[in-house]
Amino acid sequence: MKNTNIAILILFLSFAFNSFAAVILQYHHVSDDTPSSTSISPLQFEAHMQYLADNSFRVVSLSELMNSIRKQQPIPDKTVAITFDDAYLDILTQGKPILDKFNYPFTIFINPGIVNQESEHYLSWQQLKKMAEQGVIIANHGFNHDSLARIPEGLTEKEWLDKQTVLLMNAEKIIEEKTGQSWHYFAYPYGEYTPAIQQWIKDNDFIAFSQQSGAVGLATDLTTVPRFPASKPYDQLTSLKDKLYALPFSITVSDNNAETIFEKHSLESATFNVIVDDFRKAQLNCYVSGIGKQKVEWQEDDSFTINFNAPLPTGRVRANCTAQSKSDPSRYYWYSKPWFILKEGKEWYPL
Numbered sequence: 001m002k003n004t005n006i007a008i009l010i011l012f013l014s015f016a017f018n019s020f021a022a023v024i025l026q027y028h029h030v031s032d033d034t035p036s037s038t039s040i041s042p043l044q045f046e047a048h049m050q051y052l053a054d055n056s057f058r059v060v061s062l063s064e065l066m067n068s069i070r071k072q073q074p075i076p077d078k079t080v081a082i083t084f085d086d087a088y089l090d091i092l093t094q095g096k097p098i099l100d101k102f103n104y105p106f107t108i109f110i111n112p113g114i115v116n117q118e119s120e121h122y123l124s125w126q127q128l129k130k131m132a133e134q135g136v137i138i139a140n141h142g143f144n145h146d147s148l149a150r151i152p153e154g155l156t157e158k159e160w161l162d163k164q165t166v167l168l169m170n171a172e173k174i175i176e177e178k179t180g181q182s183w184h185y186f187a188y189p190y191g192e193y194t195p196a197i198q199q200w201i202k203d204n205d206f207i208a209f210s211q212q213s214g215a216v217g218l219a220t221d222l223t224t225v226p227r228f229p230a231s232k233p234y235d236q237l238t239s240l241k242d243k244l245y246a247l248p249f250s251i252t253v254s255d256n257n258a259e260t261i262f263e264k265h266s267l268e269s270a271t272f273n274v275i276v277d278d279f280r281k282a283q284l285n286c287y288v289s290g291i292g293k294q295k296v297e298w299q300e301d302d303s304f305t306i307n308f309n310a311p312l313p314t315g316r317v318r319a320n321c322t323a324q325s326k327s328d329p330s331r332y333y334w335y336s337k338p339w340f341i342l343k344e345g346k347e348w349y350p351l
Contacts, residue, residue, distance in 0.1 A: 058076055
C-alpha cells in the first residue's frame with residue numbers, strides 16, 4: 001500500500017508540474033503594408049487577442065512570467081506573454097489599440113542604435129517613454145541588430161563577445177535613461193546564438209529569448225527562452241491554437257549536440273535527453289526544416305537520436321519535436337532545436 005501511495009503521489013506531482021505551462025508569442029509588425037514574413041494584419045492580430053479572451057487565457061507581463069521561473073513558483077496553466085521584436089511604429093499605431101482593448105500587457109525588444117536614427121518607420125524615444133509609463137516593458141534587442149553568432153573576420157570569439165558586452169550594457173543603460181526601465185532581458189537578433197553566447201548571457205546576468213518554438217515551464221533554460229512566432233505564415237488561428245495549448249517538453253542536449261553552427265553536410269545526427277515521461281515513445285514526432293519528418297531512434301528510456309534522412313539545408317534550420325500528453329491527450333509537448341547551417345566553405349548565409 002505504501003509503495004502504491006508513493007507511485008500515485010509521483011504521478012500526481014508529475015502531472016501537476018507538467019500541466020503548468022506558459023506560452024510566449026512573438027510578433028514584429030502589425031500591418032497590412034509591411035513584409036509578410038514579419039507581419040500580421042491588424043484584423044488577424046485582433047482575432048488572436050479575441051481568441052485568448054474567449055478561451056480564458058491569462059495574459060501576463062513578461063516580468064511576471066520570468067519571475068515565476070526564477071523563483072520556481074507555480075505558473076498557472078494557460079498563461080501567455082506577448083512580445084514584439086524591433087521598435088516598429090505600427091506596434092503603437094496598429095497593435096497597441098487592440099492590446100489596450102483587451103487590457104493585455106506586452107513587451108517590445110528594441111535596438112537603441114536604430115531608435116537613435118529617428119526613422120519614420122520606428123518608434124521614437126518619446127513614444128517609447130510614454131508607452132513605458134503606461135506599463136509596456138521595453139527590453140534589449142542589442143545596441144544594433146547584430147547577430148552575435150557571426151564573428152567578424154580578424155576577431156576571436158572572446159574579442160567579439162567583449163565588444164558585444166560593451167554594446168549590450170550600453171544599450172541597457174540607454175534604455176534605462178530613456179524609459180526608466182532596466183529588465184536585463186535580451187532577444188537574440190535573428191534568433192542566432194551558440195553555447196558560448198549562452199554562457200555569456202549568464203555571465204552578464206541577462207535572460208535571453210530566442211526564436212525557436214516551444215512552451216515555457218519551470219525547467220526552461222533562461223539563456224534560450226522559446227517563443228512561438230505568430231506572424232505570417234504562422235498567423236492562422238488553427239496554428240495558434242496548437243501553440244497556445246502546448247506543454248513544455250523538457251529536453252536537454254550535451255557536448256556536440258549543444259552546438260548550433262555547422263557547415264553544410266557536417267551535421268548528420270543529433271541526440272536529445274528527455275526529462276518528461278508523460279508521453280508514449282511511439283508518438284514522438286520530429287520534423288526538420290526542409291527535409292520533413294524524421295525517424296526517431298530511442299537509445300535508452302530517456303534519450304533519442306535523429307539520423308537526418310538528407311543533408312540539412314543552408315540557413316536557419318529547426319527540429320520541432322512534439323508528443324501527445326498521456327495525462328491530457330488534448331495537448332502536446334513541444335520542443336524546438338535550432339541549427340545555423342553555413343554554406344560549404346563555412347560562409348554565412350544572408351541575413
